Amino acid sequence: MAFGLLNVNYESVVLPYDDEQTPIKLTGKKMLPILKHDKGILNESLDIINFLDKDNLLKTKEYLSSEEFKHVESLLEKIGKPVHSLAMPYWIFTPEFTPASRNYFQTKKEEKRGLFTNLVKRRDEFINEINTILLEIENDLKPFYKSETLTLFDLLLAAHLWGLYIVPEFQFPFKIHLYLQSVKKMCRFDYHSDFWSAK
Numbered sequence: 001m002a003f004g005l006l007n008v009n010y011e012s013v014v015l016p017y018d019d020e021q022t023p024i025k026l027t028g029k030k031m032l033p034i035l036k037h038d039k040g041i042l043n044e045s046l047d048i049i050n051f052l053d054k055d056n057l058l059k060t061k062e063y064l065s066s067e068e069f070k071h072v073e074s075l076l077e078k079i080g081k082p083v084h085s086l087a088m089p090y091w092i093f094t095p096e097f098t099p100a101s102r103n104y105f106q107t108k109k110e111e112k113r114g115l116f117t118n119l120v121k122r123r124d125e126f127i128n129e130i131n132t133i134l135l136e137i138e139n140d141l142k143p144f145y146k147s148e149t150l151t152l153f154d155l156l157l158a159a160h161l162w163g164l165y166i167v168p169e170f171q172f173p174f175k176i177h178l179y180l181q182s183v184k185k186m187c188r189f190d191y192h193s194d195f196w197s198a199k
């Protein structure tokens with residue numbers, strides 16, 4: 001989303017989830033995303049956005065040190081848990097996964113969250129939790145998060161919420177849906193386009 005919004009050219013390489021070697025070789029850690037640029041390598045989304053936002057269009061530096069950022073971080077942490085538990089059993093069937101990387105992902109995540117078959121049984125609980133937090137977010141859309149213009153916070157929120165579109169039992173409140181679609185458009189973000197254009 002940051003690349004699209006800030007109009008920066010890039011090449012995207014999708015690594016299989018069970019590829020431990022490539023990220024460890026590049027950064028010493030089994031973690032994505034990784035940005036390889038002219039002068040080095042970055043391995044944290046916020047460092048990457050900060051690096052890309054050279055003209056300060058997203059006011060990244062100010063936001064990262066603001067009180068509001070702490071609030072958004074705790075909001076993301078709160079919503080991240082039920083979003084992941086609800087959506088992970090569906091994500092594993094997207095084209096990002098091969099049978100081997102699906103198995104790697106599921107085994108790793110089940111160690112932390114419990115069996116996916118049990119998570120699926122708890123769908124209503126996660127949906128209720130998510131809806132409570134979405135109500136809070138919805139009240140703060142002006143039409144962007146506490147702002148008339150798009151900011152770094154919208155990228156963070158949209159990145160956390162986007163993956164819920166895959167869950168058939170879940171429906172975004174209409175205002176949140178319109179918000180996500182407008183962030184998507186502004187960022188020229190096209191889910192899975194890597195796979196479609198590669199074919």
Ligand SMILES: N[C@@H](CCC(=O)N[C@@H](CS)C(=O)NCC(=O)O)C(=O)O
Nearest residue numbers: 017030031032033043044045046108
């Ligand atoms: N703080 C990092 C978190 C990145 C992160 O959680 N990446 C996940 C994929 S989206 C990952 O690579 N996890 C390693 C694994 O589960 O093996 C960031 O914001 O960039």
